[in-house]
Amino acid sequence: MTDHLKTAARICSIIEQRIASGAYEDGDKLSEMALAEQLKVSRTPLREAFQMLDSIGLVTLIPRRGAFVKRPTMTRLVEMFEVMAELEAWCVRLATKRITAAQRLYLRQAAQDCDAALQAGAPDRYYEANNRLHGMIYEASGNQVLAEETQRMHRRLRPFRRQQLDVSGRLAKSMKEHADILDAMNAGDADRAADLMRLHINTLSSTYDSYLTTLGEHVRDNA
Amino acid sequence: MTDHLKTAARICSIIEQRIASGAYEDGDKLSEMALAEQLKVSRTPLREAFQMLDSIGLVTLIPRRGAFVKRPTMTRLVEMFEVMAELEAWCVRLATKRITAAQRLYLRQAAQDCDAALQAGAPDRYYEANNRLHGMIYEASGNQVLAEETQRMHRRLRPFRRQQLDVSGRLAKSMKEHADILDAMNAGDADRAADLMRLHINTLSSTYDSYLTTLGEHVRDNA
DNA sequence: TCTTTTTATATTGTATACAAAAATCATGGA
DNA sequence: TCCATGATTTTTGTATACAATATAAAAAGA
Structure with a gap:
């Protein structure tokens, strides 16, 4: 990666925008495999991004179950x-x-x-x-x-x-x-x-x- | 893992206490390999913990360089x-x-x-x-x-x-x-x-x- | 001896592999 | 037909492998 500006942050911003724009609806499951393939990254940085999104309250991380969109009302x-x-x-x-x-x-x-x-x-x-x-x-x-x-x-x-x-x-x-x-x-x-x-x-x-x-x-x- | 209560959070708490107690000093480098071995976990959940610590301001994550203790003054x-x-x-x-x-x-x-x-x-x-x-x-x-x-x-x-x-x-x-x-x-x-x-x-x-x-x-x- | 350049080593970032759990599907019984 | 139970398939959590960068060590030059 020549990104230098870490991939997870980039992925985070992309998903952020999708949530804000309404591309994702509240409660939508974010599949790791599907998103990883779509965004051309492995699950590792994607999961990092999920954690970032969780910390700013845009997704809910449920253990052993996955990441779910939490679109602000x-x-x-x-x-x-x-x-x-x-x-x-x-x-x-x-x-x-x-x-x-x-x-x-x-x-x-x-x-x-x-x-x-x-x-x-x-x-x-x-x-x-x-x-x-x-x-x-x-x-x-x-x-x-x-x-x-x-x-x-x-x-x-x-x-x-x-x-x-x-x-x-x-x-x-x-x-x-x-x-x-x-x-x-x-x-x-x-x-x-x-x-x-x-x-x-x-x-x-x-x-x-x-x-x-x-x-x-x-x-x-x-x- | 039968923990159910995710390992990263546990690791995070441990390191947190070490920082608060003074076991680690400000600026100390947290080596992934060394800590992973010591805490009997792989690098993956350990890195998760580092991100948590970063988000609460107890470590500084420098890209391609590692995690450094940021002990509050x-x-x-x-x-x-x-x-x-x-x-x-x-x-x-x-x-x-x-x-x-x-x-x-x-x-x-x-x-x-x-x-x-x-x-x-x-x-x-x-x-x-x-x-x-x-x-x-x-x-x-x-x-x-x-x-x-x-x-x-x-x-x-x-x-x-x-x-x-x-x-x-x-x-x-x-x-x-x-x-x-x-x-x-x-x-x-x-x-x-x-x-x-x-x-x-x-x-x-x-x-x-x-x-x-x-x-x-x-x-x-x-x- | 000190500096600079080159080579080797170690460490991080990412991808993949594997194990455990959850979700799905199918089968069987009421 | 509906529900329950069990087998199969996905999916997540963790460990490991590999590639790229940074650190160190060594060698060459001043």
């Missing part, structure tokens, strides 16, 4: 966003108080890169800069464990994210929200920064609404 | 407790508003079982009932994802927990704190319940101080 997706919003809000609250001068510079740079990518209409660059901006806030929280957990939750939401161009000026709105959050941070207003972040994540979550249609599910009036 | 352990405290506080805040009648009953039962085990001087039963109590609060939050993440963090802290009998009336103090938290929940005072939970976790964290000595590390005046 809309309710569960909302719950993931609730957790995400709260984690990020906490990060930004801590970061407001603890951020270093260097981190502040990197953060400003990431925000500028977001802006530039938006102007240039380059969604890939926007995506990268946006991740860098959020990741920098996690780090600036000064709590490495919190940063890792938040990053993990971010990663878990990724497959359900619409990777589309800017529809209805959503990205522009995000930019404005970023600016407001950074302003609150610079002003040292941790509570406001946290509240703004919560709103920001909720705004993002609305872009996942399309998931609902592919799900054919009624939203429970919970959460 | 005291700072990191404190960070884990910070996250734990915040997650549990959030759980109890939500639970105060959302708990069902049935869950309230189970919660009360778990608290009584804690008490009974304490009176009987049965640490194993206390341990089980205590886990049940906390787990019930996670569930009662009504956010399944939050509950899972909190449970996960609880699991991660387990190897660093002193599994000792009641020293200096610590368990009795815990009991009182449980009672106060449940009182606040019953009174519908979410903020107070959350604050009390934070204090409760911080009390628990002090019992991990012994880790410091085995670590031979100076606590940074951070966090």
Whole structure:
């Protein structure tokens, strides 16, 4: 293998997308032999991928029985966003108080890169800069464990994210929200920064609404 | 294998304990062949265990190079407790508003079982009932994802927990704190319940101080 | 003697082989 | 016809084999 970037992770991403896109339905059995042949890998790295998927809650591994698709319901997706919003809000609250001068510079740079990518209409660059901006806030929280957990939750939401161009000026709105959050941070207003972040994540979550249609599910009036 | 309870998890626990106890030092290379022979398993389940340990941050997996022990520093352990405290506080805040009648009953039962085990001087039963109590609060939050993440963090802290009998009336103090938290929940005072939970976790964290000595590390005046 | 290049050894990543358990199918009885 | 029991086939869990890379050791050159 010249992949260098391990096969299991690649397989994991593929199956992830299939689950998110609805190619697999909830409860579907993932046959090792069939998938191994289809994806041109042996069972060993495939089983590794299954474990990854299990750890992010997209499949259920039942001993001696196999891997079964666990497609998140809309309710569960909302719950993931609730957790995400709260984690990020906490990060930004801590970061407001603890951020270093260097981190502040990197953060400003990431925000500028977001802006530039938006102007240039380059969604890939926007995506990268946006991740860098959020990741920098996690780090600036000064709590490495919190940063890792938040990053993990971010990663878990990724497959359900619409990777589309800017529809209805959503990205522009995000930019404005970023600016407001950074302003609150610079002003040292941790509570406001946290509240703004919560709103920001909720705004993002609305872009996942399309998931609902592919799900054919009624939203429970919970959460 | 008649284990039924998968070997990888068992291996994972063993290595976990070795790391926590200081049998392995930070940075130690975990040789697959050597460990496989020592633990009487093949490389396959051993590598599974390595991945588990990687996912809970106790080893670093470097491609084509191997698994290396990543022993948490005291700072990191404190960070884990910070996250734990915040997650549990959030759980109890939500639970105060959302708990069902049935869950309230189970919660009360778990608290009584804690008490009974304490009176009987049965640490194993206390341990089980205590886990049940906390787990019930996670569930009662009504956010399944939050509950899972909190449970996960609880699991991660387990190897660093002193599994000792009641020293200096610590368990009795815990009991009182449980009672106060449940009182606040019953009174519908979410903020107070959350604050009390934070204090409760911080009390628990002090019992991990012994880790410091085995670590031979100076606590940074951070966090 | 020290550095660099080449060769040999050891270790990881992946594929395959084998054993045990589960699922499927078939047969037999009520 | 339906259910139960037993044989057959799949499928999973673990061990091993093989290929590719990294580590070490040795040899050559400065």
